[in-house]
Amino acid sequence: MSSSSGDAVTSARPGRWRGAGLVLPLVIFLLLMLVLPMIRMLIMSFRPVDEYGQAEPGFTAGQYRRVFAESFFSQALVHSVLVALxxxxxxxxxxxxxxxxLAHRRPGVVRTLLLLIVVSPLLTSVVVRSYGWSILLSGNGLVNRILAGSGLRSQPAHLLGSTLAVVVSVTHVLLPFAIIPLTTALRGIEPNLTRASLSLGAGPVRTFWRVTVPLSLPGIAAGVLIVFALSMGIYITPRLIGGTNxxxxxxxxxDQVSSVYDYPMAAALSFVLLVLTGVCTALFGGGLRWWARRLHG
Incomplete structure (x- = not known):
C-alpha cells in the first residue's frame, strides 16, 4: 500500500515539474516586461525633483501630495472616473x-458578416479610427452637414473638443471589448432553459430578466471590467478628439512625460490612477457578485 502511494507521488513529480517548466517562460517575461518596470516607476514616483522637474536622488512623497492637493490633477482623476462610468x-x-x-443567429453568411462588423474595428489602428471621428465631427463634417440639412442648426456645432465627442469616440473604440464576452456568455446559455421558462407561463420579458440576464452575468462582468479599465487610462482618442485641454x-x-518632462510626477499620477482603477473594478466585481447572489436566491 505504501509502495503504491510512493510510486504515485514519484510519478506526479515529473508532471508537476513539466508544468512549471511550461509556465516559467511566461513568468520570466512578465517579470522583465511588467513587474520590474513597475517597480522602477514606483521608485521614480518618490524621487524629489529640482526646479526644472528633473529627478534627483532621495525620497519624498511630494508628488503624491500634489496629486490630491492640486485640482489640475485631482479633478482629472474624478473626470476620468465619470467618463469611464x-x-x-x-x-x-x-x-x-x-x-x-450574434449569439442567437444561426451560423451562416449573415452571422459571419455581423461578427466581422463587430471585430473589424479591432483590426484598425486606434489613431485611424480617432482621426475618422475628428473628420466626422469637424465643423464641415458629416454630422454638422446632417444637422444643417435637417434645419436643427443654422451654424456648425462645436463638437470637437467637447466631452460628448470624447465619450462617443471612446465608446466606439471600446464597444467590441463589451460585445465579445457578452456574446460568449449568451451562447453558453442552454436554449432549453428559456423554453422551459416560456412553457411555465413566463413571458418573453420576464424570461429575459429572470433567466437570460442572470445566466449572462459572467459576460456582463467581463465586459464591464474590461471596458472600465481601458477607458480609465485611454488617452490617444481623447487627445485627438477632445484636445489637450x-x-x-x-x-x-x-503631458507630464512629453511636455513638462516631470517623470516623478507622471509616475505618481500613474500609480494613483492604477490604484483607483483597481478599487473601482473591485467595487464593480463585488456589486455584480451581490447581484448574482440576489438573483439566484
Whole structure:
C-alpha cells in the first residue's frame, strides 16, 4: 500500500515539474516586461525633483501630495472616473443587444458578416479610427452637414473638443471589448432553459430578466471590467478628439512625460490612477457578485 502511494507521488513529480517548466517562460517575461518596470516607476514616483522637474536622488512623497492637493490633477482623476462610468454604461447598453443577436443567429453568411462588423474595428489602428471621428465631427463634417440639412442648426456645432465627442469616440473604440464576452456568455446559455421558462407561463420579458440576464452575468462582468479599465487610462482618442485641454488623467500623464518632462510626477499620477482603477473594478466585481447572489436566491 505504501509502495503504491510512493510510486504515485514519484510519478506526479515529473508532471508537476513539466508544468512549471511550461509556465516559467511566461513568468520570466512578465517579470522583465511588467513587474520590474513597475517597480522602477514606483521608485521614480518618490524621487524629489529640482526646479526644472528633473529627478534627483532621495525620497519624498511630494508628488503624491500634489496629486490630491492640486485640482489640475485631482479633478482629472474624478473626470476620468465619470467618463469611464458613462462609456461603460453605453457599451453595455449598446453591446448587449448586438451580442444577443450574434449569439442567437444561426451560423451562416449573415452571422459571419455581423461578427466581422463587430471585430473589424479591432483590426484598425486606434489613431485611424480617432482621426475618422475628428473628420466626422469637424465643423464641415458629416454630422454638422446632417444637422444643417435637417434645419436643427443654422451654424456648425462645436463638437470637437467637447466631452460628448470624447465619450462617443471612446465608446466606439471600446464597444467590441463589451460585445465579445457578452456574446460568449449568451451562447453558453442552454436554449432549453428559456423554453422551459416560456412553457411555465413566463413571458418573453420576464424570461429575459429572470433567466437570460442572470445566466449572462459572467459576460456582463467581463465586459464591464474590461471596458472600465481601458477607458480609465485611454488617452490617444481623447487627445485627438477632445484636445489637450480635456481633464483626463491619461492626458495629464502624457503631458507630464512629453511636455513638462516631470517623470516623478507622471509616475505618481500613474500609480494613483492604477490604484483607483483597481478599487473601482473591485467595487464593480463585488456589486455584480451581490447581484448574482440576489438573483439566484
Amino acid at each position: 458613462v462609456v461603460t454604461a453605453l457599451c453595455l447598453v449598446l453591446g448587449y443587444p448586438a451580442a444577443y443577436v 480635456q481633464p483626463l488623467a491619461g492626458i495629464r500623464i502624457y
